[in-house]
Amino acid sequence: MHLLGTACAIDDAQDRGYANKMGANGEFVPTTLGVALVDAYNSMPLAFKLSAPQLRAKVPLLTLHVANTWAYYSFPPSST
Helix, strand or coil: CCCCCCHHHHHHHHHCCCEEEECCCCEEEECHHHHHHHHHHHHCCCCCCCCCHHHHHHHHHHHHHHHHHHHHHHCCCCCC
16 A cells, blocks of 8 residues: 555545545545556556656656756846
C-alpha cells in the first residue's frame, strides 16, 4: 500500500475523477479513468515508472522548478 500524500492530492484525484472514497472506512478506490491513467503511464517505455508514488509526489515541485527556470531565462531582469 502506498500513501498518496497530502489531503490536497486526495482531493485532486477525486476532483479529476481518478478515484473515489468508498465505504465507512473511506477506502480510496480507483475509477476506470484512474486505472486507465496508471496503465497508460506504465505502458510508456521509460527507465522509470510515471505512476510510482515517489515520482508522482515530486512532479508538482519539478514542474514549478521548470516553470520558474523558464520564466527567469525567458524574461531576465532589465539591465537599465
